[in-house]
Amino acid sequence: MNTENTPEIDIIKASQSKISQVDFDNLTFGNTFTDHMLVCDFKEGQWQKPVIKPYEPFxxxxxxxxxxYGQAIFEGMKAYRDANNQVWLFRPDQNMDRFNKSATRLAMPEVPKDIFIGGLKQLVALEEQWVKGGKGNSLYIRPFMIAVGSGVIAQPSTQYRFMIILSPAKSYYSGEVKVIIAEHYSRAANGGIGAAKAAGNYSAQFYPTKLANEQGFQQIIWTDDATHTKLEEAGTMNVFFRINDTLITAPTSERILDGVTRKSLLDIAQKEGIQVDVRSLTVDELVKAAQDGSLKEMFGAGTAAVVSPIKGFQYQEHYYELTPQDQPMALFLKEKLTNIQYKLEDDPFGWTVHV
Amino acid sequence: MNTENTPEIDIIKASQSKISQVDFDNLTFGNTFTDHMLVCDFKEGQWQKPVIKPYEPFxxxxxxxxxxYGQAIFEGMKAYRDANNQVWLFRPDQNMDRFNKSATRLAMPEVPKDIFIGGLKQLVALEEQWVKGGKGNSLYIRPFMIAVGSGVIAQPSTQYRFMIILSPAKSYYSGEVKVIIAEHYSRAANGGIGAAKAAGNYSAQFYPTKLANEQGFQQIIWTDDATHTKLEEAGTMNVFFRINDTLITAPTSERILDGVTRKSLLDIAQKEGIQVDVRSLTVDELVKAAQDGSLKEMFGAGTAAVVSPIKGFQYQEHYYELTPQDQPMALFLKEKLTNIQYKLEDDPFGWTVHV
Structure with a gap:
């Protein structure tokens, strides 16, 4: 018996499904949830028995x-339905590993594989009718952990709750994204928690992003907080630059999230013979490349949007618009990646996991 | 009618008080809560009517x-009972101002004065028997705001909940504190949220603090994240250094909390003719001062402990122990400040506010 797939889980089924009330053609990202959720509590030093139960407030x-004190971490993943009606996860081990690294950095307990992956598979299997077929449709998966122990003293909690909730999603089109390079605000400190998928990192971005929105930019390209010279992330995504035919993205670090989409795109690019350069691109280099025309593309990469092309960027009161490419590398890579996710092409990397 | 003191608040009283079950001589900080709490929701762009109701899970x-996404901010304050049986707050306007600055930085709505101060006064008045007399006893006040709107998309919430909970406290003795100077980890980024009392800032400190604890140190002295050369905060408190007879503390900045205890101690020190120097002390200066004997004292300053003397510090594998002083400035300042808070001395600054 494969215990990874079959942890002992109590299942309490919803008395009726909400699925018939959902308009799957008009979904707002992250707003509709399926009938059930997974809940597992940590107390007295150990994880308790997980339960799958109706989605409801607690x-x-x-x-x-x-x-x-903000002990809260999460992951973002998706389940996909292929043309043969099978449901697949994409590299769930990567999300679990990152989740547990985030847990350690926030002094929270790691979640064992049989609960994280095993529980996730059972939950998705139970909700499989929420995974709609057709490329672009998916079931967004949100595992998260919060500190539920009580007491207003600034010390780690002794009680935690791990939960998984599911939200059906359509293809996420971010529109024509114009970005602004951060010159004052930043998202992460050296020696901080920027590499963790910690709730606190996101709230820190909202106000600067609001200011950017008011100036007509949808996202911020974050730079290092000490010098604001190195390009690090795009909004809540990793960021890629194409200069001539080389694809450049920053190395992961304490300030930069180890994105699953990021690393998958890098692997695909290398396999496809695209020149890849994992290094910190500086703002000066970017401006120079925009001026001399060698900057061909910029795009964000993340689970929700997969790839989010950037139309142009603002830096020091000057706006640089990119020339549209006939064959954008961003879309080529997105196509390759989603073809693997939806089983439309072979998966030479062994990334897909059957539910 | 002073509307600040009398917002329209619905009051739902607890059917019976828990106060007789509380052992006021053996309180653990932040673990016992009074019978009631204040709750006020923000939705559809405005604050709703506040309610005082029994303390309970929601x-x-x-x-x-x-x-x-970690939109969560808080404040820490105290109420004190004087020898004439009157109950007082200490500079509540300062906490409200800082709370609203934190709110803005995290893209949350500001809480109006009639709800923050007016609601606080009504709540403390209702719970006044929980404010025990005698220096050292106090009622710790925890106003906080959280994003309660639903949806797993990284955007600011449109719904918030402001709450005030109260916890009776004894004099907080932090013990003999040994600290370690941060050489790798840090608590705040330039352009980040270190100046906000944001929940996310605290969870970032737990893991490095745990590592310090394992090495035998109770707290970390945080340094700037870019160079680790400037001394910034002590654990969750502001930090003061006495070199010869000069009191030094870092200026507030985006990385450093504008502490109410910090600024009050500075005002008292100046009034008492103590030489004050608000500037960034470097680690090099600190080590040199420890070596040549000019470093007389180090202490943390915050609402919970008021003043927390530091016995010695570790830097680069070397431990520097301070020589105990006959008349420590830390205790002199603490005495002056608490005498004002408990109305044992005149309050020349007009800091105390009657409930």
């Missing part, structure tokens, strides 16, 4: 540490 | 943005 103490 | 959606 009771929590006003002094729960998540509200006061 | 229902929240699993996709609430506080769990995923």
């Amino acid at each position: 009771l929590i103490d006003p002094s729960a540490k998540v509200f006061h | 229902l929240i959606d699993p996709s609430a943005k506080v769990f995923h």
